[in-house]
Amino acid sequence: MKNILKLSLICSLGLLTTGCNQYITSTTNGDVYYGGYNRRDMIHADVKLFQKGTNKICDGSVYLNAPSRSITFKNDRVDAKMVLGCNDGTLIDSNWQLRKGSFSGEGVDQLNNKYSFKTVSKKEYKKVAEHDKIKFINDKSESYLKY
Amino acid sequence: MKKNLSIFCLFIMFLNIMPCSAIEAVSMQNINSSARKLSQSEYKYTTVLKKYSPLDVSITNNNAKPVLLSSNTEVDFVLKDGSILKSESRRNSYRHSRKRDMGRYYGIALPGALIAGGVTGITFGLGAPLGAAIFIGMCLPMDKAVRSNVKISQDLFKGAQLPISLEPEKTYHVRMLVPKNVGIKKIVISNTSFDMRTMYAITIPVEAL
Numbered sequence: 001m002k003n004i005l006k007l008s009l010i011c012s013l014g015l016l017t018t019g020c021n022q023y024i025t026s027t028t029n030g031d032v033y034y035g036g037y038n039r040r041d042m043i044h045a046d047v048k049l050f051q052k053g054t055n056k057i058c059d060g061s062v063y064l065n066a067p068s069r070s071i072t073f074k075n076d077r078v079d080a081k082m083v084l085g086c087n088d089g090t091l092i093d094s095n096w097q098l099r100k101g102s103f104s105g106e107g108v109d110q111l112n113n114k115y116s117f118k119t120v121s122k123k124e125y126k127k128v129a130e131h132d133k134i135k136f137i138n139d140k141s142e143s144y145l146k147y
Numbered sequence: 148m149k150k151n152l153s154i155f156c157l158f159i160m161f162l163n164i165m166p167c168s169a170i171e172a173v174s175m176q177n178i179n180s181s182a183r184k185l186s187q188s189e190y191k192y193t194t195v196l197k198k199y200s201p202l203d204v205s206i207t208n209n210n211a212k213p214v215l216l217s218s219n220t221e222v223d224f225v226l227k228d229g230s231i232l233k234s235e236s237r238r239n240s241y242r243h244s245r246k247r248d249m250g251r252y253y254g255i256a257l258p259g260a261l262i263a264g265g266v267t268g269i270t271f272g273l274g275a276p277l278g279a280a281i282f283i284g285m286c287l288p289m290d291k292a293v294r295s296n297v298k299i300s301q302d303l304f305k306g307a308q309l310p311i312s313l314e315p316e317k318t319y320h321v322r323m324l325v326p327k328n329v330g331i332k333k334i335v336i337s338n339t340s341f342d343m344r345t346m347y348a349i350t351i352p353v354e355a356l
Contacts, residue, residue, distance in 0.1 A: 063301075067293060089219055090218065109311065110343075111215070143236070145236070
């Protein structure tokens with residue numbers, strides 16, 4: 001009985017921690033962006049991004065160039081592409097370089113503003129963020145990226 | 148008094164009409180575009196072909212300035228009877244055209260191999276190789292499905308993605324997936340602009356089949 005309880009506790013702890021978000025920030029030209037991504041399947045992850053101090057919200061997805069079984073996408077030395085649409089009409093197109101343990105990426109929007117993304121720990125994220133929890137949308141028709 | 152009222156009414160009507168005419172899409176000038184259907188030999192993903200017919204769209208910007216797309220940009224298919232079909236997002240078309248992969252055979256593979264291996268192992272002494280054969284036979288199709296799904300997704304993300312801006316004197320090739328057995332006349336890409344203020348629409352005629 002004791003063993004079963006112990007096992008179920010470990011299993012539930014494991015389940016609780018599997019769905020964790022990875023947090024990203026971008027600070028360029030004084031604009032601070034923060035957000036996170038969450039793996040959807042072996043190739044895609046959902047992304048959400050907020051601009052600090054404004055109502056600007058972006059969302060979109062990451063496509064990996066090779067399938068990954070890692071939940072954080074971090075173990076894979078592959079390139080990825082991230083496309084985001086925002087509620088003020090901006091489109092952000094960025095390339096990622098995934099490396100073991102971390103990733104960084106550079107992006108451009110259609111007005112040639114530059115963004116540089118990097119993963120941060122939850123501690124660092126909480127210093128910047130105004131939203132404690134990120135809610136990812138399930139229905140793609142609500143997304144800002146229409147096509 | 149009556150006259151004043153009627154003038155007031157006319158004024159209100161005029162005000163109401165104004166934004167309507169402003170909203171109506173003005174077509175973008177100096178854009179060369181064409182669309183043609185890809186043949187069976189040019190497109191090889193059979194699971195996609197079951198639901199969609201792929202179009203190869205080429206857009207050339209002959210303006211001096213880059214044409215900017217925005218997150219309000221939508222792709223509409225105008226059908227032969229005049230009705231409009233909204234294009235699906237790449238995520239939805241991927242969802243509809245992929246093979247089922249995760250755990251399709253995995254649930255049967257392990258217990259199946261154990262039972263088959265155990266039963267025959269007692270009587271014939273063939274248990275281990277038979278069990279292994281069943282396990283591999285069940286797991287391989289899943290792996291294959293995953294790989295082909297990755298290729299479909301990669302193709303969608305590389306080929307079926309509109310650029311964020313159309314640079315001058317450059318030709319872009321974009322693949323679009325139209326639902327099968329739908330007669331399509333033209334493609335309209337709405338809400339494109341030079342300065343993100345005045346919005347234009349790009350109309351692409353589809354080659355007659």
